[in-house]
Amino acid sequence: MDTSQIAGTIIGVTILVTLCIGCFITSQHESNRQNFNQNDWKIDKMSRPALLVRFMNSVGCGCGSNCAYVFLFYLIDKFVVQPALRKSLAQMAKAEEGGKIPAILCDASARKKMEQRLDEFKNDIKASQSLTAMSKVLNYAGAGLCLNNHKGLLKLAEEANQEKIVEPVFIVSLPRTGTTILHRTMALDRKKWRSFDMCDMVLPLPKPVARADEGSRKELANKAQNILSQADYIFPGYQASLETLHGFRAGEAEEDLGWFDSGLGHMMMDVLMLLYPEQRLKPGNISPLESKECAKYRYAWLHMIMQIYQKVDQDYMNHKSTTHSNDEEMGPSGILNNPWLMKDPNHAAYLPELISQFPDAKIVFTHRPPEDILASMAKLFVVFASVHHKPGAPGTSSKEWGQESLKRMVHYCNGMASFTKEMEGTDYGYNSDSNSLNRIDLRFINLVRDVPGAINQIYGQFYPNEPGPSEEAMTKFNAYLEENEREKKGNQKRSLEDFHLTKDEVESALLNYNEIFFKDSL
Numbered sequence: 068m069d070t071s072q073i074a075g076t077i078i079g080v081t082i083l084v085t086l087c088i089g090c091f092i093t094s095q096h097e098s099n100r101q102n103f104n105q106n107d108w109k110i111d112k113m114s115r116p117a118l119l120v121r122f123m124n125s126v127g128c129g130c131g132s133n134c135a136y137v138f139l140f141y142l143i144d145k146f147v148v149q150p151a152l153r154k155s156l157a158q159m160a161k162a163e164e165g166g167k168i169p170a171i172l173c174d175a176s177a178r179k180k181m182e183q184r185l186d187e188f189k190n191d192i193k194a195s196q197s198l199t200a201m202s203k204v205l206n207y208a209g210a211g212l213c214l215n216n217h218k219g220l221l222k223l224a225e226e227a228n229q230e231k232i233v234e235p236v237f238i239v240s241l242p243r244t245g246t247t248i249l250h251r252t253m254a255l256d257r258k259k260w261r262s263f264d265m266c267d268m269v270l271p272l273p274k275p276v277a278r279a280d281e282g283s284r285k286e287l288a289n290k291a292q293n294i295l296s297q298a299d300y301i302f303p304g305y306q307a308s309l310e311t312l313h314g315f316r317a318g319e320a321e322e323d324l325g326w327f328d329s330g331l332g333h334m335m336m337d338v339l340m341l342l343y344p345e346q347r348l349k350p351g352n353i354s355p356l357e358s359k360e361c362a363k364y365r366y367a368w369l370h371m372i373m374q375i376y377q378k379v380d381q382d383y384m385n386h387k388s389t390t391h392s393n394d395e396e397m398g399p400s401g402i403l404n405n406p407w408l409m410k411d412p413n414h415a416a417y418l419p420e421l422i423s424q425f426p427d428a429k430i431v432f433t434h435r436p437p438e439d440i441l442a443s444m445a446k447l448f449v450v451f452a453s454v455h456h457k458p459g460a461p462g463t464s465s466k467e468w469g470q471e472s473l474k475r476m477v478h479y480c481n482g483m484a485s486f487t488k489e490m491e492g493t494d495y496g497y498n499s500d501s502n503s504l505n506r507i508d509l510r511f512i513n514l515v516r517d518v519p520g521a522i523n524q525i526y527g528q529f530y531p532n533e534p535g536p537s538e539e540a541m542t543k544f545n546a547y548l549e550e551n552e553r554e555k556k557g558n559q560k561r562s563l564e565d566f567h568l569t570k571d572e573v574e575s576a577l578l579n580y581n582e583i584f585f586k587d588s589l
Contacts, residue, residue, distance in 0.1 A: 096125040103458035107465050110446075111559055114305035114454050116201075124199040136200035143208050144189065151214035152185055155332060158218045167228040168221065171367045172330075180364075181332055185210060187355070188333045191345040197462045198341060202455035205301075206341065209334055216329035219272040224371045227378035232370060236260075236429045236529070237421065238410040241479050242447070243440040244433040245514045247313065247322075250410035252547055253522050254320035256540040260408035261380070266291035266317045268325035275376055277383035278405075288318030302454040311557045312447045323369060323411040330368030331356070336413075340448055341455050343471050344462035357478070362417040366424035373407055416482035422495070429504070429529050430495065432483070434584045435511035437476055438563070438573040445472035446561040469566025473576055480580035487583055497583060502528060508584070519544045 097115070104113050116124070123135055159181070162173040171177060188210060192203050238246050238253075254262040261278050269291040276283045295317055298305055309315065327335040335356055339346060346354035355361060384403055406429075414421055422428060445468050456463045462471075490496045494505040507528050514521045519541055526535040536544070563570060574581060 097121055100458050104453070108449050108453060108458070109465075109560065109565060110308065110450055110453055111311065111557065112304060112308045113450075114302045114308050116302050116454055117300065120201050120301055123201050133200065136203055139204045140193075140207060143204065143211070147208060147211035148185065148189075148214065151211045151218070152182070152332065155214045155218045155221075156181065158221050162221055162225065165225055167225045168371070169367050171364055172371065173221070177364070184355075185214075185332055188338065191338070191342050194345060195342055197344060197456045197460040199455060199457055202341070206334065206337060206455070209328075209337075210332060213328045213334060214332050216271055217332055220329055220372065220375065223275070223375050227371075227374040230374035230377040230381075232373050232377070232425065233406060234427045234429060235373070235407040235409055235425055236431065237414055237425075238408075238431040238433070239414040239418070239421075240412060240431075240433045240483070241415060241435065241437065241440055241444075241476065242412040243443045244412075244435040244511050245518075246410055246412060246433055248518060248548075248551070249431070249433065249514060249521065250322075250408070251320045251551075252518050252544050253525070254408055255543040255547055256536060258537070259405060259526075259540065261376070261405045262320045262408045263323070263326070263376075264288065264318055265295075265315060265321035265325065267376070268321060268328075269294055269317065271329070275379045277380045278376070279380065279387075280383055285318070291317035305454055308450055308453075311559050312443070312450060320408070320410070323409050324413055326369055326372050327365050330365055330372075341452055347471075347474075353478075357416070359417070359420060362420040363423070366417075366420055369409075370424055412479065415479040418482060418486040419489070427505075430506050431525060432497075432506070432508045433511055433514055434508060436585055437480060437577045437580060438570050441469075441472055441476055441568065441573055442561040442563050442566060443559075444476065445469055445566045446559045448472060450559065465565055466567040469563075469568045472566065473568065473573065476573075477576050480577045484579040484583055502531075504529060504531075518548055 101113075104110055115121075156178050159173040159178050162168040163170070163175075189207065192198065192207050195203065198206070238250050240246055250262075254260055257278065264284070266284070266288040267275065270287060276287050278284075295306070295315060306315070315321075324336055339354060339356060346356075349355060381403060418430070445465075448471070449465065449468050452463070461467075486495070487497045494503050496503075497506070497508060507525055509521055509524070519536070522544065523535050526533070563573065
């Protein structure tokens with residue numbers, strides 16, 4: 068046997084041994100993960116990452132997961148994120164020169180903060196002890212897409228700066244209080260509302276699609292759904308697991324927070340959930356992403372996005388009117404005059420900033436005792452993070468998730484309570500028998516018993532001189548609710564005890580909220 072044959076044999080044996088050892092280590096990692104889930108997370112239908120992902124997380128390319136991650140992270144930073152950041156900053160500078168974009172979104176201070184956010188995001192990912200190697204890579208790569216969307220949307224906004232956002236309706240309140248089913252059902256009345264579907268946020272470019280362009284919207288939703296479905300190649304079963312708590316559906320109305328990813332230059336809620344141990348180490352024990360200053364920036368960005376899509380709607384209807392000059396949709400109550408219907412539980416903590424940006428906004432509150440919500444919210448966070456976290460690493464245990472969820476709940480509840488007290492005596496103040504034109508408060512128990520009835524109540528209170536939902540809209544509401552009930556994918560078992568919390572502990576931490584909205588049950 069000559070030297071080359073010997074060398075080839077050695078290399079082949081080395082590769083084989085490395086693969087065998089790697090598969091063994093990968094198997095052990097997965098076994099440990101399953102055991103941790105059985106004893107701590109207790110997730111039904113927990114996703115099992117693809118073999119390649121598990122292999123990279125455990126042994127990398129044979130040189131260790133950290134070595135592989137460092138190499139891939141470097142390439143993404145150099146050839147994806149940093150070039151995209153430079154283009155975004157250049158577009159911001161150009162926007163400032165043009166004078167059509169609010170300064171808060173593009174001036175020198177905004178550009179500096181954009182750079183700082185991305186730098187901090189990168190450092191937090193690198194410092195994370197809980198994220199797996201592949202999740203560090205995947206989440207950082209996502210910043211490149213966010214930055215590309217940021218640049219493109221900022222450019223589109225220059226043509227839409229004259230659009231007026233009139234009386235938008237925001238469904239706010241705590242997570243797990245029926246806001247999703249209310250929003251998605253209510254948004255089906257397309258002749259009454261404009262709303263953003265998830266596909267708008269997943270694929271806003273190269274060209275946003277008008278609300279009334281039903282054919283193009285179906286095509287966009289299909290493309291976005293295909294992208295979302297690709298997650299199952301990386302994390303098989305992940306979408307089904309999430310569906311037991313909050314399904315992500317490309318063709319249905321989705322939370323406003325999806326737009327903040329493009330505005331910030333990286334994902335927002337992913338950071339707050341996947342990197343919460345790092346965020347809690349920030350000054351004041353709170354992430355800069357949740358500061359009042361950042362909220363003002365985010366709402367200015369959201370306002371700009373709404374302007375863009377109103378301009379898209381206007382252009383589409385103008386084009387359509389050339390062939391349908393008498394189209395009823397162009398009339399006083401038509402699509403071009405529809406108010407926006409928005410929704411995000413995170414708004415609860417920033418209501419003064421929201422009203423400052425949208426002074427004629429109408430607000431829908433849904434109320435449910437926080438002690439009935441907290442375990443469900445914590446379980447959602449655990450399920451969402453489970454494919455990205457190393458089981459047992461700092462911040463991954465149910466006990467730690469319980470404390471983090473309670474902190475987030477206090478953040479939301481204190482925001483609602485303080486806003487309500489400050490607005491007492493105004494049209495945004497709370498009164499259980501109120502007929503305010505700008506605020507309505509609904510009890511969760513009544514909402515889920517009769518969603519169409521709750522929607523009819525909202526129409527009647529906010530628009531007393533206009534008809535309620537049409538017969539066509541009510542038919543859509545009922546059909547959707549029946550279909551949604553049939554398609555339920557199960558539920559995740561959860562209790563306060565699972566997260567090492569007690570009812571007394573939760574009630575004590577959220578006393579301010581309960582004293583305002585649940586006096587009769589205290």
